[in-house]
Structures are given as structure tokens and as C-alpha cells.
Amino acid sequence: MAESQPAQSRAAESVGQRWVPLVGLLALVVWGHAPLLAILAERWWHDPQYSHGPLVPLFSLYLLWRQREEAEAWWGPPRWGAALGLLVAVLLLRAVAGRLLFHQLDAVALQLSLAAVVLGCGGWCLLRRSAAAIGFLIFMVPLPYELERNVGEPLKVAATVGSTFLLQTLGQPALRDGHIILMGEVRLGVVDACSGLKMLVTFAAFSVGAVLLLRRSRFEKLMVLLGIIPIAIVSNIVRITATGLSHVYVRDPRLLDFLHDFHGWLMMPIGLGLLALELWVLRNLVVEETAEYLREPLLPTGLRPLASGGTAGKHGSETSGE
Template structure:
């Protein structure tokens, strides 16, 4: 009987938020910057599945005040989103409704257990347009400067004019799509997902999440610089356009493997630098044996 109630509640929620789900799916499919959003619901389902044994042991103690707080906040977000046609706020309302439903049906303990999974749903939401434009412009300019310096470091006469890199007669335009914001969003979601799967200290997890920013910048600069170098080396090749198109796409595909390597190196370095709490506890509590010199027994007089 309870399963039927849950199914009806899910159906009502899907009906109420169907326009939001449709707009989010369209964003994931047609905006490369948020293509990772297609995988977010599946990863969230996996996170909840990993906690299935803990969830079975939690008794249902509905929390009406907490549920009312989440649902009333969601209602305010939904109303504001309807007035200003603001998709991120509408998506946030959906997450708040899910949190409110968990509080209403199962209670605080259940919500505490599934909170990381529900929080990860934020990566499925698009950024506000003004924030997206601001980040994209700054990252675009920073990627242009860093790529120019890297090309100069390897011996190329590169200079930048705005967001265009000049190498002799070659002009390499760093368009908004090359700003690295897409990789930043993907790497931030990826790094956060790793922290939810590994058993490490909060210090390690925090450093790992924050490192998504420099890693996204590094791999984007490497991609731009490699593409610029290919333009220089293949300037007189007969099949220049086809080769450059393939190299441009190939460098884009290689961003994720390179980022994975950098994340792996970072985890290894953090393992050397940071002592996990349980290891530190074992080291501190380890008994120290001291070899005492043997004292010869005294002979009786």
C-alpha cells in the first residue's frame, strides 16, 4: 500500500514539474556546456543505491516542520521563477520539493542520509545567464593570455590582441565556446562525484573540489596551445583544413583524459601530504617497545 502511495506522489510531482524537466532535458541535449546533466540523475540514483543498507535500517519518523520549511521555500522559488521565467530557480524548487517529500515521508535521518545525493542534483541546473556570461568572458580572456605565454615559452612568436592570438600571419580566435566554462562545469561535477565515492578526509575532498578550477584552466590552455601549434606546423600542408579540423576535435576529446590523469596525480600527492584521521589515530596509539638492557642477577652471599 505504501508503494502505491509513493508511486502516486511521484506521478503528481512529475506532472507538476513536467515543463521544468522538459526544459532541463532540452538544455542538456542542445547546450554542450551542460551535456553532463544527462548523467547527473543516473549518478544520483547510484549514490542512493549505495546507501540502500543504511536506508533499510532507518525508521520512518516524519518531520512536519522541516518538510513545511522545504515545501514553502520551493513554492516561493516556483512562483518567482514563473514571474521571471528563470529556469535555475525552477530547478532548485524541484530539488527542494524532493527534500521536503523525504522529510514528510521518512524524516530527518533519511534526509540526512540522502542529502549528498540530492545536493549533487544542483550540477544538473544551468547557471544564471548573467553569471554564465561573466564567467565565460573572464575565462576566455584568461585562456587567451595563458595560451599566448605558453606558445611564447615553446618558441612561437605569439602575441594576443583581445581574444585573438597572432602567430606570424596566423590568427587564432578564442571564441566564447573555447573559454573553458564547459570543462569547468564538467570537472566540478566530476570532482564532487569523486569526493562522494572515496573515503578520504574533508581536507582532501575540499582540495579536490577546488582543484577543478585550475585543472579546467590547464587542460583548456593545453588544448588551445596544441591547436595553435598545429596551425603553425601545418600551414603549408595540402590537406590543411581537414587535418586541422580533426586535430581541433581530437584536442577537445583529449581534455577529459588529461584531466583524469591530473586528478589521479593530485590524489596521489594528497595521499602523501595529508595523513588520514584513522591512520593518524593508529600511529598515535601504536605502542612503543623499548629494549631494556638485561640486568645480571646478583648472586646470593
């Protein structure tokens, strides 16, 4: 008992020496980027396209929390030289971001600041452990306006073409005129809000989070990432098609407004359902080779290996190896 108490006190002192500077420096980084965080919070609150933003830091914290049992292996020799180099890059990025009013660049500076603090306190070991959590924070940052415009236009075209085809398949006299779908007296416009960009951004965050959490092969994870855009487009096509059918068969304006919002809400469950279906298909499609299978030699049918190095046939006859 007398020996265990000094050991416990040394362990507690070691934990304090590690965590107190790290937490203090991280708090200083958050304080230094408070104006950026205020801008992001306002965007999360007023822009439905980025309403998932507050969940991103919480998920990053969860990525760290799920590794808590291996906390002793997190720490390595501090690398203050590399950390100072990152901080110099942060200062340059923040200067350019302030000059251009480019908040996305300031957000990258925030991530580099976090990486610098981690690198200085826990070295490369701690940075490797926290890299996924720091990188995932990119999903809390709104896309630049030019990127939104350039990505939104092709998404609108894909949604209009796909919805027109699906409506025709369902027996509706649908015709496409630019971003407008004509069905008799019904004119259904695919505006910017219906491009599916919101679904794409949110679903990308969900999919990357799933890749970070699931224990699957690299091939399966790659397929999940490659399926982000197709699944988002398909979900939006289903939403627009359902909205078009509602305008054909429903006449009550209040019910139409409700169905429009309801179909928009259904996009994410549809996307998650397609993601679950994709994971199920991949699980049954990809067969992992076990260590026993890899060690087993390939022999002709009816032969099995012997302990002495020979082989035995179907009737148990032995042939010694020469």
C-alpha cells in the same frame, strides 16, 4: 517456519508502507515539474556545454543505490510539519520563477520539493541519507546567462594569457592582442566557445562526484574541490596551445577541423588525468594517524613501556615507577 512467515509478511508490509507513499509522492513531484524537465532536456540535447545533464540524475540514483544495504537505518519519524514548511517555500519560489522566467530558481524548487517529500516520509534520517543525491542534481541545471557571461570572460583572459605563454615557451613567436593570439601569419581567436566554461561545468560535476564516492580525509576532499578551477584552466590552455601548434604546422583545412575537434575532446581526459595525479599526490602526502599510533605514548629513544607501569632501557633493565 510458522513463526518466520508472519515475520516476513510483517516486514514486507512495513516495506510497502514506507516505499509506496515515497515513490508515489516523488512521481507526483516529477510530474509537477515536467515543464521544467522538458526545458532542461532540450538544453541538454542542443547545448554541448550541458551534454552531461542526463547523467546527473543517474549518478544521484547511484548514490542512493550504493547505500541499499543500510536501507533499514534510513527511516525515522516522519516530519510533516517541516515538510509542509518546505512546500510553502516551494510554492513561493515557483511563483517568482514563473514571474521572472527564471528556470534556475524553479530547479531549486524542484530540489526543495524532493527534500520535502523525503522529510515527510522518512524524517531527518532519510533526508540525511539522500541529501547528497538531491544536492548533486544542481549540476543538471544550466548556469544563468549573466553568470555564464561574467565567468566566461575571466576564463577567456586566463586561457589567452596562459596559451600565449606556453606557446612562447615552446619557441613560437606568439603575441597576445586581447583575445587573439598572433603567431606570424596565424591569428588564433579565443572565442566564447573556447573559454573553457564547458570544461569547468562538466569537470566540477566529475570532481564533486569523486568527492562523494572516495573515502578520503576532509583535507583531501577540500583540495580536490579547490583544484577544480585550476585544472579546468590548465586543460583549456593545453587544448588552445595544441590548436595553435596545429595551425602552424598543418595546412590541410579538413585536418585542421578534425584536430580542433579532437583537441576539444581531449580536454576531459586531460582534466581527469590531472585529477588522478592530484589524488595520487594527496595519498602520498597525507598520512592518516592510526588508533594504535595515537594510543602509544611518546618515550625517549631506547625506552619502551612495561605492563607494570615502569620502563625498560636498551639492555632490559627495569625501573619501577614511583
